[in-house]
Amino acid sequence: MTATTDRAPAPGPRAALRPPLAVAWLHARYQFVETLRVPIAVLGNMLFPGLALLFFVIPQRAVADDPVAATAAVGQLAVFAVLSACLFTHGAGVAEDRALPFDGYLRTLPARPGPRLAGRVLNGLAWAYLSLIPLALIGWLLTAATLTWTQALGAVVMVVAVAVPFTLLGLTIGYSMTTKAALAVTQVTVFPLGFAGGLFLPPQMFPGWLDALSRLLPSRAARDLVVQVTTGADAPAMAVPVLLAWTVAFGALAVWAVRRDEGRRFH
Amino acid sequence: MTTTTAGAPPVLVEQVTRRFGDVTALDDVSLRVDAGEIVGLLGPNGAGKTTLLSLLSGLRRPDSGTVRLFGGDPRDPASRTWLGTTPQETGLPETLKVREVVDFVAGHYASPMPRAEVLARFGLEELVDRQTGGLSGGQRRRLAVALSLVGRPRLVLLDEPTTGLDVEARHVLWEALRDYHRDGATVIVTSHYLEEIEALAERVVVVGGGRVLADDRIDRVLDLVALRRMTLTLPGDATSGRSALHGLDGVQDVVDAVPAVAGTRFTLLAADADAAVRALVAARLPFHALEVRGASLEEAFLALTTRGTTGVGAGVPSPEVSR
Missing domain, CATH: 3.40.50.300 (P-loop containing nucleotide triphosphate hydrolases)
Known part of the structure; x- marks a missing residue:
């Protein structure tokens, strides 16, 4: 069949790709709406840290009425909120999306994978911030926790610093496992990381061996840095290198997982 | 790029x-x-x-x-x-x-x-x-x-x-x-x-x-799918049955012949099944257990490729079919 037809559309210049930022924003928006439409998932994530504060910290007036201790308690639960938002959105969420035929369809649209991934990360970040709202409100109204404007700004910036490593860990889980496995692994990662990282009980209450182990965890490093930014209490010198090292390690794992997934499904 | x-x-x-x-x-x-x-x-x-x-x-x-x-x-x-x-x-x-x-x-x-x-x-x-x-x-x-x-x-x-x-x-x-x-x-x-x-x-x-x-x-492809698949049993062996069936009106091809209880079971592809049945009767062939049904697409493809060697058209690379 070589007969060409003359009624093909007038050949014009090829349409350009949409700008990467526009595509990232587009994906962030629609993923946000999708998540929003399943309120149970949203509420669980958003309310748990606030409820933990309400039930475990508020009754202990010695902590709740002490500005430094209360601020630290809110700070470490805030780290937990970000940790769990990032791991659930990316760990369980990515694995679910990968299982959908729609994912294959999206790959045929004229857009690079980078902006789509960026949209996903933006969405995770948005939920991390939202999950802090109930926590911040309860902390402000019912405890002696206080922040200066500078500290508050520092806390907002710290959310990103904390979200990056856990987003990368979430992507690693989401891209390397099936939906069921990813959900289970996310759950068994979130709670031990939270507990051993001193996000529920302050690390001052840990026995020596647990404290030593805890200092090597990303959740503990994130907690110490957040407490430093919000209360002025110095974090151990190891906190920054530990958090950076985990960020690099999770980054490498995430790249490996994404590439392996592409190789399996799309080559 | x-x-x-x-x-x-x-x-x-x-x-x-x-x-x-x-x-x-x-x-x-x-x-x-x-x-x-x-x-x-x-x-x-x-x-x-x-x-x-x-x-x-x-x-x-x-x-x-x-x-x-x-x-x-x-x-x-x-x-x-x-x-x-x-x-x-x-x-x-x-x-x-x-x-x-x-x-x-x-x-x-x-x-x-x-x-x-x-x-x-x-x-x-x-x-x-x-x-x-x-x-x-x-x-x-x-x-x-x-x-x-x-x-x-x-x-x-x-x-x-x-x-x-x-x-x-x-x-x-x-x-x-x-x-x-x-x-x-x-x-x-x-x-x-x-x-x-x-x-x-x-x-x-x-x-x-x-x-x-x-x-x-x-x-041209539609013509092929108008084919009917006929199965019937004739007494005797495959060779004699094939020669009897091949020339019949409406029969395009004898695609299969397997030994059966009372002779040999043949499978034919017919371009015109009605004509083929009339021809079977007219030839007084002692057939029994006749079945006629539409040829599946797969059978049509098979027919297409075997006929390809006799010139159905360009673009028929090989009569090989894997299944």
């Missing part, structure tokens, strides 16, 4: 081979589709249709050979700005509304088709504010196909677009696709329903066992 050029054909596949483990999904396939054509890809499940489409839409890469979309590599997103595909099955984001899914897809294109036009083409206007999870199977299918046109593509690839639809919904879809083709687009549609290919395509490419078995005008 490859460049897409306006003069290049929408689809150019050259000597492409693609394996999955031990299975050869595509075996040295070449195919060219020119602008404005509407082509049906026909073949049984597992024939290689979906693999071919996944190569064209940039989801997979060939093990060897080249695939070009308007002259560009389909794995480069820039080459896909003129491409429209459809989500498989009913894989739409359940919580999004129809309006949102269309807008979301439109957001990937510089000058998409307005939402109202997309919906109107497929009769989806009423459903604009419904979540896709609440649509019926047919409505979801229509929306899925509608999504393939959102970017005003010049090439539309549709994999089994109407599987599971009732007759009416099927006709709505076909009409919408014919409309869009009339606007100047190139369309490739796969199906294992002959009826669908018949309603849409002008040219048919038959694939089986990872090869292009035939590439011809729709009417």
Whole structure:
């Protein structure tokens, strides 16, 4: 069949790709709406840290009425909120999306994978911030926790610093496992990381061996840095290198997982 | 980075081979589709249709050979700005509304088709504010196909677009696709329903066992599928039975002969089953246990390829069929 037809559309210049930022924003928006439409998932994530504060910290007036201790308690639960938002959105969420035929369809649209991934990360970040709202409100109204404007700004910036490593860990889980496995692994990662990282009980209450182990965890490093930014209490010198090292390690794992997934499904 | 050029054909596949483990999904396939054509890809499940489409839409890469979309590599997103595909099955984001899914897809294109036009083409206007999870199977299918046109593509690839639809919904879809083709687009549609290919395509490419078995005008392929498959038992051995059956009016080919209880069981392909039965009776052949049924597409393909050696047309590379 070589007969060409003359009624093909007038050949014009090829349409350009949409700008990467526009595509990232587009994906962030629609993923946000999708998540929003399943309120149970949203509420669980958003309310748990606030409820933990309400039930475990508020009754202990010695902590709740002490500005430094209360601020630290809110700070470490805030780290937990970000940790769990990032791991659930990316760990369980990515694995679910990968299982959908729609994912294959999206790959045929004229857009690079980078902006789509960026949209996903933006969405995770948005939920991390939202999950802090109930926590911040309860902390402000019912405890002696206080922040200066500078500290508050520092806390907002710290959310990103904390979200990056856990987003990368979430992507690693989401891209390397099936939906069921990813959900289970996310759950068994979130709670031990939270507990051993001193996000529920302050690390001052840990026995020596647990404290030593805890200092090597990303959740503990994130907690110490957040407490430093919000209360002025110095974090151990190891906190920054530990958090950076985990960020690099999770980054490498995430790249490996994404590439392996592409190789399996799309080559 | 490859460049897409306006003069290049929408689809150019050259000597492409693609394996999955031990299975050869595509075996040295070449195919060219020119602008404005509407082509049906026909073949049984597992024939290689979906693999071919996944190569064209940039989801997979060939093990060897080249695939070009308007002259560009389909794995480069820039080459896909003129491409429209459809989500498989009913894989739409359940919580999004129809309006949102269309807008979301439109957001990937510089000058998409307005939402109202997309919906109107497929009769989806009423459903604009419904979540896709609440649509019926047919409505979801229509929306899925509608999504393939959102970017005003010049090439539309549709994999089994109407599987599971009732007759009416099927006709709505076909009409919408014919409309869009009339606007100047190139369309490739796969199906294992002959009826669908018949309603849409002008040219048919038959694939089986990872090869292009035939590439011809729709009417020539249709003639083949008018074949009937007849089975009957004759006393005696295969050789004598074959010679008796071969010359009969209406019988095109004796494709099988196996020993049976009272002789040999023969399978014939008949271009005209009525004439063949009359001829059997007229020849006073002592046949029994006669069965007549429509030839399956697979049998038609087989017939197509064996006849290919006697000149059904160009594009018949080999009579080999893997199953």
